[in-house]
Amino acid sequence: LLQQGMQQQAAPPQQRPSPQAGPQQRPQPQQPQQGDPRTDTDPQQGQQMYNALMKSMLGYLYGPGMPQVEQALNQGDDIVQRMATVISSVMLTTYHALNAEGKTVPPGVMFQAGMELAKAVGEIAVEMRKLPGQGNAEPIEAAFMAGIGRFGQLVQDGAMTQQQKQRYAEMIRAMRQLKQQAGKRPAQQSQTQTQPQEAR
Numbered sequence: 001l002l003q004q005g006m007q008q009q010a011a012p013p014q015q016r017p018s019p020q021a022g023p024q025q026r027p028q029p030q031q032p033q034q035g036d037p038r039t040d041t042d043p044q045q046g047q048q049m050y051n052a053l054m055k056s057m058l059g060y061l062y063g064p065g066m067p068q069v070e071q072a073l074n075q076g077d078d079i080v081q082r083m084a085t086v087i088s089s090v091m092l093t094t095y096h097a098l099n100a101e102g103k104t105v106p107p108g109v110m111f112q113a114g115m116e117l118a119k120a121v122g123e124i125a126v127e128m129r130k131l132p133g134q135g136n137a138e139p140i141e142a143a144f145m146a147g148i149g150r151f152g153q154l155v156q157d158g159a160m161t162q163q164q165k166q167r168y169a170e171m172i173r174a175m176r177q178l179k180q181q182a183g184k185r186p187a188q189q190s191q192t193q194t195q196p197q198e199a200r
Helices: 002-010 043-062 066-074 079-100 107-127 137-154 162-188
Strands: none
Touching (some): 043 079, 066 079, 066 107, 079 107, 079 137, 107 137, 107 162, 137 162
């Protein structure tokens, strides 16, 4: 689901992802769009930003942030919420550090980087035996969704434009729809749809 989400966020908002896109397809950077450059970005610039952002996030996660990450993942029984806290904290730390330097990360780039960050946090949770080695995709996806929502709530006032907030909301809605469709497909493929599942 995260891989599908990365492919969908890589497309312009008006363009639906191709149903033939397989899981092996690498996510492409955002397509050029007319609009606020702080919200949208061109493919080349987007890839450069993404690479720099991932280097910064993973450098913090596996470096100075590791003691806090391990402590956070060890607290409480709800590992999904613990991972969500770690994901949002690392995203916030990186986002505000860049913002202090006068740099702005477009939502699509931050969203994709957050997905990769969620996978890395999931790997740490597996190593700490907080998650099973197999079948852990769902809790990692849930942690990413909760983490990106918490990140949006905690970003300091003035650090994000209204257009950027709307773009995050659009991407979160798209991810929820993907999850809802993925949940319905096996059970309802051969029968009439009943009540839609609630996205939470």
